[in-house]
Amino acid sequence: MAHPQPRENVTRIPAYVPGRPPTVRPGMTAYKLSSNENPYPPLPGVVEAAGVAAAAMNRYPDMGSAELYAALSERLGVPAADLATGTGSVALIYQLVNAFCEPGDEVVYAWRSFEAYPIAITAAGATSVQVSVTADGRHDLDAMAAAITDRTRIVMLCTPNNPTGPALTQTELDDFLAKVPEDVVVVIDEAYVEFVRMDDAVDGLATYRAHPNVVLFRTFSKAYGLAGFRVGYAVAPAPIAAALRAVSLPFGISAVAQAAAVASLERESELLERVEALVVERTRIRDALLEQGWEIPEAQGNFVWFPIGERAAEFAAAADAAGLTVRPFQGDGVRVSIGEVEAGDRLLEVAASLR
Template sequence: MTTTENDINAAGVPAPGIRPRPVVDRLPRYTAGKPPVAIDGLQSYKLSSNENPFPPLPSVLEAISAHPNVNRYPDPLSTALRTELAAFLDVPAEDIVTGGGSLGALNQLLATFAGQNEDGVPDEVIYPWRSFEAYPISVGLAGARDVQVPLRADGHHDLDAMAAAVTGRTKMVLLCTPNNPTGPVLTRDGVESFLAKVPEDVIVVIDEAYEDFVRDPEAVDGVDIYRRHPNVVVLRTFSKGAGLAGLRVGYSISHPHLTQYLRVTAVPFAVSQIAEQAAIASLRHHSEIVERIQELVAERTRVVAGLKELGWEIPQAEGNFVWLNLGENTPEFAALAEQQALSVRAFGTEGVRVSIGEPEANTRFLALCATYTKGPRLS
């Protein structure tokens, strides 16, 4: 047997012929937002990861420092957090299953309900595209077949097309509201109409990672929908509004006929005791967090107004980001932003997502847009 250069590892030792599952070679690679480059004379700002630019509240930091016992395993059920969430959301604690961020909660759902069956035929999972870039990775790793339904030209879900895509193999549908990276929300009436077209044995997941920033009065409230539909699961997270992205704490809400299986497949100890206490403190000081979120919403309003004044057309922005439909000009704009010490999230030649950050960062972003002559259009 011969050894090629690719079979030699960094230590110069021949690597065995170990290969991953075939699906791994077919999966897209998740691309995290890059940090900004250092530019002399300019403060750098990261606008590429939809992070909350504010640190956790002082009371949350106190709660973190008060629990140094990281040598002990956390409560695998996150009982204290679920109890607090139950009171906060007015839902039964047994309907809540925690996970490592909302993505961790989604992976639990997929591992439990969607994959390859004993007959070798995979289940189907439908989701809009473009949407959260982890969706195809998570669906593929679960062993299911993904069915991507293109967004409408205005960045909204095409719910009619998604309903038409449902087959006898469909196990789950993912709805992302506000949609990441384009920004629009689903409406209450739109989701109700969609659910009326979907069989009750198909799980419909309402991913509300950015729900804290939504101000549209017609926007769907996932918790309200879950109360009336036994096949609906809601995903939420403390990463965005509460600013706990680095602690990885999220959760799903669904009825007991679903949670009974989710607890079987849940990753043990996925939420650390530090993350749990930080989330509890965030709930207990929710009014202070809302004040910070409102500052970001006000900045979002300013940015959107500034872009419209320039004649730029962007989709509805209900998250903590805006979407620039720049098409083939995407790499050029991202490079210009980098020269201004701003990191933004470029998606190939589709467009650029720009997070709402510190006021100074947002002002510099608008100044860049004012000098750019190839502003986006919705279609």
């Protein structure tokens, strides 16, 4: 019997695998280190702002996110016309591909990288062009530049790269952009930008100002601790930002999420204290793992990467037995989020037992 069929490309969309919640174990505090979440609760004042907005839940949110746009414009020093918002930066990936790609157009990105890239690209009927990261988890920018063809519409640069950890330098980025045609959109996906501590770090805002084809993606999910509210934003030249807004889901960001994001922007000093504490913990964890003999790539996000290939499932099982949920990518490695100090101590114990 005949029945409705989705488009052929829909059947090829890879599944997004979310980080599992922690396994409850009697007598043991369990920790979720599988989703790169901020372990701290919301900043003071954010819950209160969200509560005020929730009291008006019978009304639609501001579809134009005017207060959020104004706050971002002031905070970043960019025109509001150069901004676009979405339900997390992942929504902006979908919006960009839908706005700029016809079926069969190509999107170049590093792999392994953020697993939403191939999902959004396939959903739009576009073609993924994956370029393997280097042995130490970095973007191979020379190979990515060589992969650009006359069908390429977008290049995605995830920096710091999720899940491997290293970040691009400004020198590397400038050299790469000089090789990219100006009609190709280049995304600098900076979901973890607040955690970067390195020489010659990418200045995303300066880069966007210097190039008519550069887009920044950022999020409130990581450093700001609003993962449950889904708020992301793009900074882009006005024509690109307008295209992103044109294909966005009407009323996508709830009034509660908008209020929480604005309140979080107003509390940046407190935010930066928490981010710095996570960076210190990240350094402690990576240094200890290196001392144990693990090969851990440079870590510039709020996570560390174990490039252990087929041992990923074994590592994840050992962590689970110790009350830690991590994120295995079978055949590639394991990503572990930076969380509470006790969780870090337990991770080091698990890692030592598997050396």
